[in-house]
Amino acid sequence: MRVIVGSAPPGREQHLGGDLLCVVRALLKKIRRRVLVGDRVLVGAVDWADRRGMIEDVFERRTEVADPPVANVDRLILLFSLDQPQPEPATLTRFLVDAESTGIPFVLVFNKVELVDDQTIAYWRDRMKSWGYDPLFLSVDQKSGLSALEEMLEGQTTVIVGPSGVGKSSLINALRRNQNISEEDPIHKLVEQNSKWFGEQRVGTVSKKSGKGKHTTRHVSLLPIAGGGFLADTPGFNQPSLTKVTKKGLAETFPEIRKMLAENEPSKCLFNNCVHLGERGCVVKGDWERYPYYLQLLDEIKIRESFQ
Ligand code: GDP
Ligand code: ZN
Structure with missing residues (x-):
């Protein structure tokens, strides 16, 4: 190593x-x-x-991300695109819930802005606002909107996650090409000089258990970026499994629920173990866009927990 x-x-x-x-x-x-x-x-x-x-x-690790396996990650970029593919609210919610559950600060980014009109951008900005998020909009292809993101990543170790096709690999390449590494920074110089061991590698190995069927072992490296930070050269998962999110923890991953609970301080839900399904004395109403997703995910987690 x-x-x-x-x-x-x-x-x-x-x-x-x-x-x-x-x-x-x-x-x-x-x-x-x-x-x-x-x-x-x-x-x-x-x-x-x-x-x-x-x-x-x-x-001791401050944080740990499982896919790709990187320790001490300071920030996640949750990348989606406005078109090709269009954002799907259910998938978006899954990724948001997963990111929230890591406890690592993250920024939601929509790519490919040049494929849509201003109205569409405004639509997604407003919709995300109602979910409790303030996303960045950019185009990796047109190199527009990248500097705001770069500023945010300065001095941090970052991992990009998101569904396939949204431009994760493209963004990694753009951020690394845009870098303006200080000559005086010995660590950056060193990493640059040794860039041969910083390329992405995917190694197919044969599963030991079955002896057949290839699975892919991913080798992740940290690339230096502008401002003294690092970026994982391998993007994360296509579909978060949410296996670490508990029934009780799920509510915490929805800003809408956090807000409703905060607004009702100090009197919270009547029952301490309330999961906000309309229990008596529950302060979480059901009149918000993502409530059905909350219920779906709660069901999924209940089923999983019942098998554990
Ligand atoms: P990944 O699967 O998330 O890693 O996505 P890729 O980086 O492989 O990109 C998927 C496709 O989207 C490629 O054809 C890219 O050229 C294209 N792409 C990436 N960024 C943009 C963008 O800003 N605008 C447009 N129109 N296409 C983009
Ligand atoms: Zn409740």
């Missing part, structure tokens, strides 16, 4: 910004501590001449 050295010990400053090829300490493997891309690690047994070392420990 390649490890980027952010600082060097006193007297070794000439190695600042160096990279090391590291093995993972056997003990860590034994206790199944996986080292993820984006992890902050303690490196020992460093051989500066050979640029080798050993990962001794993995520091």
Whole structure:
């Protein structure tokens, strides 16, 4: 595993910004501590001449994304397109619920603005506002609206997620091409110099269990972007499974419900375990656009939980 050295010990400053090829300490493997891309690690047994070392420990992760597997992600970009394909409210809701459930800040972005008229853009802006979101609109193709997004990503580690065809790969390429890496920044320089190990790779492997059927192992790398941040070179899932969202947690992932609960402070729903299905004393009304999606997802989670 390649490890980027952010600082060097006193007297070794000439190695600042160096990279090391590291093995993972056997003990860590034994206790199944996986080292993820984006992890902050303690490196020992460093051989500066050979640029080798050993990962001794993995520091606690602030956040963790499963697909693609990246640790310490600061922000998600939820990417959809206004046309080809058009946004589907149910899919949009699934992605929003999943993003909300990670606890990682995210920005909702609509791509391909040049394919639609101003009315359509206004329509989606208003509709998203009523859901509790304030999206960005841009066109990767026309290179319009990208700078607002770039500013937002400065200094952060970002992962792009969204359904297929909306322009995730295109956006990754645009953000990396638009980069204006400071020459003085040793880490960026280093990553650039070593860009050969930063390309996307997809490796088909044969499943060990069945011995047949290919599944794809995804190798993710972090690309440097303008302003000192990193971007995962592999976009995330096509359909979030929502397996980590609980029945009780689901309500928390809807800004509309959060708002209704906040407006009724301090008197919340009568029952502490209210899931807002019209229970007695429930303060969550059913007169909002996404209530049917909330109910559908609640059913899905109930069924899943009943099998657990
Ligand atoms: P992904 O599946 O989300 O990674 O999407 P891709 O990046 O592969 O893009 C899917 C298709 O959308 C490609 O044909 C892109 O050229 C096209 N595309 C990406 N961005 C734009 C855009 O801003 N406008 C238009 N019209 N097409 C775009
Ligand atoms: Zn309630």
